Amino acid sequence: MALSCIAQPMSDVAALRARLLAWYDENARALPWRVPPHSGRRADPYFVWLSEVMLQQTTVPHATPYFLTFTSRWPTVSALAAAPDADVMAAWAGLGYYARARNLLACARAVAADHGGVVPDTEEGLRALPGVGAYTAAAVAAIAFDRPANVVDGNVERVMARLYAVETPLPEAKPELKALAARLVADDRPGDWAQALMDLGATVCRPKSPLCTICPLLADCAACSDAYPKKSPKADRPRRHGVAWLLTKGGKVALVRRPPKGLLGGMLALPTTDWRAMPWTDAEALAVAPVSAAWKGAGSIEHVFTHFALTLRVMRAESDAPDVEWTDRSGLEAMPSVFLKAARVGLGL
């Protein structure tokens, strides 16, 4: 991309805002939790909050079916608050970052118990809820309540870094990028402004191959390329090894509930050994098997988490066991993806 960039004076905030809002009027994405610009309606605060939590570090295509399932099954925050933990965790299975589901339920119950089932309408009130950080509080305040909050997510950081050719690398540049975004916030259409910036980042000012030739902020932009944001090098990812125990009884599989905190916390899972740097020999693994049985190798899977890669061997046996939950094949989908993959391989599916 070799466009010539002639950035406007930094003072011309009103013109920049007008250009982006006009672009948004024509190009706003239609999403299930949204209302179109100039519709005269506000989005349901529960829908906005739920969608924002699901979209944390998660793509729109991945989150959308979960959003539709949740809102169909639990149409209000009070309905969600009344749901059993196991139902909500199972419905979240596959979406990742399971602390979000635990906090989601805690948040819904706090809203039901402490706020009469009404989502708080200020950044401060929202920020006090579990799982609601600076970004989500600002996003809900702006989008659901039209408050002039500074909504800064990864999209907005990228747009600011390019608009102003910020040389500081991420994550160090975060405060600087947030301050640049704050200069553009105004009382006019704050919800649309926030969504316009994020839509621009998602569809035009993309991480790779930005569409600078059709960008409504081309004349404002100091970069007109993907040369920004600069990024600090990230640490490499270690590998760990584990063994998963696929214990069957007839057509059923034994599942356990993982401890409430930490990796995959609170989720149904296959029993496993520890996940450690050194691969497990058969003898080492069998010494810590959950039950004595005729364990046989049934394959292995690779799975990549945020901060390590896992090689998980699957050992299978037919037996009985105490303190487990027996599930049929359909119940496997209540597990995180790593265990679903392991179960499928072990069962030969």
Added chain:
DNA sequence: CAGGCGTGGAC
């Protein structure tokens, strides 16, 4: 406050 915390898709 740097690191823990998932997943599936793009290239």
Added chain:
DNA sequence: TGTCCAAGCCT
């Protein structure tokens, strides 16, 4: 294959 993510939050 490996690399880089995508609308962050919590401790």
